[in-house]
Amino acid sequence: MSAARFDELIHAPTRLAIVSLLAASEWADFKFIRDTLSLSDSALSKQLTTLEEAGYVEIRKGFVGKRPRTSARLTRAGRAAFELHVAALQDLVARSGATILPR
């Protein structure tokens, strides 16, 4: 099995941002993702649904007190796909001789 695999589904700009936020989280709140990425509710829902249908994201709906709360997280498959995608990007950069320095 290859250690790097470019993933078209993840690479779309909005989905890449969503998956990157989720990669650093166990769970992330819908409103946090929406506000951080300046998306509308419907735009975020649409992207999350696409990721959920691919098996990359799990959506959890619950209540905190009486307030509904929606959270999302990467599934194991989603995290693996993200890591392979990152490795593919790193390979591309490395082959060109460039380097990415951490911020």
Add this chain to the structure above:
Amino acid sequence: MSPGEAAQALDEIQRRQQQVIDLAVIPAWYWWAVGGLMVVLGAGVDIRTPTAIGITVPVFVVGMLAVDGWVIGRAYRRAQLHNGLLDGRAVLSILGFVAVIVGVTIGLAFALRAAGVHYPATWACLAGGLVMGLGGPFLNRRLRRVMLGNRAGVAR
């Protein structure tokens, strides 16, 4: 895809993960608040009357619950940090920090008591609280550095 576009995507990945990591940074006032509560508890130990104990212990417990609840709740409401970002270095840093605070506070309290100083627990908690208030931000920076280094997309 060009290497430049791949580099941009990696930069975006790192930036987005940093936004989650920054949620976990504990505000500086937290360390001073905990230090202040330690002093309150120390004073209760020194005064040792039922009234003093009856006031200082609840103030300490409620205060700790309030500040910890605020800090944890603030982060939890938005995103719960991925466990993989904190590794053995982070755990050692936290344990080391706690050991220094406990060591300074307990060690100084016994030393002051042996020297016959009045209010040894209060003075010792004051010293421990100062170490906490001054050292907390350093621990924060250390943990943040570890987590940033453990992000996906960072060359290791």
